[in-house]
Amino acid sequence: NLRYVTPGGDPIENAQIRLYYKSDYDAGDFSTPVGVTTTDADGRWVNPIHVYPGFTYTVQFFAPAEYGPDTSTIIA
DSSP states (O other): OOOOBOTTSOBOTTOEEEEEEHHHHHTTOOSSOSEEEEBOTTSOBSSOOOOOTTOEEEEEEEETTTEEEEEEEEEO
16 A cells, blocks of 8 residues: 555665655655654565554655655554
């Protein structure tokens, strides 16, 4: 569900994933992500990022000089 893929559906490998509380992201506070990981050859997260239920998060995906940043909002 949260794979990082090109508009054509090809996986994006070695992209950075940063997870923020939505309120922090919306306020422009990018200094304290909840967690950080990268993507594998299938565009899937290499490591899980554990979250607390009841919060809304913004997931930021980007491959420097190639794709993004792109975001998705999730509710845990």
